[in-house]
Amino acid sequence: MLVDSHCHLDRLDYDKKHKNLDDVVNKAKAMGVDYLMSVCVTLKDYPAMAELIKGHDEIFSSCGVHPLYKDEVLDEAVLLEYASSDKVVAIGETGLDFFYAPETKEWQIDSFRKQIRVAKKLNKPLIIHTRDARQETLDILREEGAEQVGGVLHCFTESIEMAEAAMKMGFYISVSGIVTFKNAKELQTVIKAIPLDRLLVETDAPYLAPVPHRGQENEPAFTYDVAKFVADLKGVSLEELAQVTSNNFFTLFNKAQR
Secondary structure, three states, rough: EEEEEEEEEOOOOOOOOOHHHHHHHHHHOOOOOOEEOOOOOOOOOOOHHHHHHOOOEEEEEEOOOOOOOOOOOOOOOHHHHHOOOOOEEEEEEEEEEOOOOHHHHHHHHHHHHHHHHHHHHHHHOEEEEEEEEEEHHHHHHHHHOOHOOEEEOOOOOHHHHHHHHHHHOOOOEEEEEHHOOOOOHHHHHHHHOHHHEEEEEEEOOOOOOOOOOOOOOHHHHHHHHHHHHHHHHHHHOHHHHHHHHHHHHEEEHOOEEE
């Protein structure tokens, strides 16, 4: 059993690639991917996403505002309302991205802090996006007491030092298809050094399709390819990798029911 710990089901191509959400889920299950985390990036998109996944017990969701959506007004009351749903097992994705949007640094930091506070109110873990903001991300997590709820650094591409600092705060590290890329040697070295009991796997679908699907739209079924690569990288069987990362998922997102 595998879990796609991070995908954007509301952004998949339902016109050409998939018939509907059932089609996506069935293709994932055919590859041993039994559970999915559908991640929200703006509050205005959340109601439609919630409606899309309604009735699918194998799909969990998060609710939050991505650091690159600077036009989104973060209404804490709305976030609190949406995220109080039993279907929502995490807050995010939130975080900091100073690579693509350094000009919105102040807005990002304010939004990040507010979302950590909502996570603590609801006792739900965080899904963190971080790029070119290693120290600031860690500092804010510490200052806001994020270790009280924990979370995951998703689509991890940062240093082993950042991973270790986050793990000390109870965070997990999630590996996406980027690890399969030919130019990802440094990342592969980092992932080899991270303990199995702190790893999750993800697609970030529809983005970042892993080898051998590069150039295609990503989908949850491709979690298999990420997991197989990581298993080989770490010298363990796919079965062991699948069992451990699935257990990690349900340990972290403890409001998600198998």
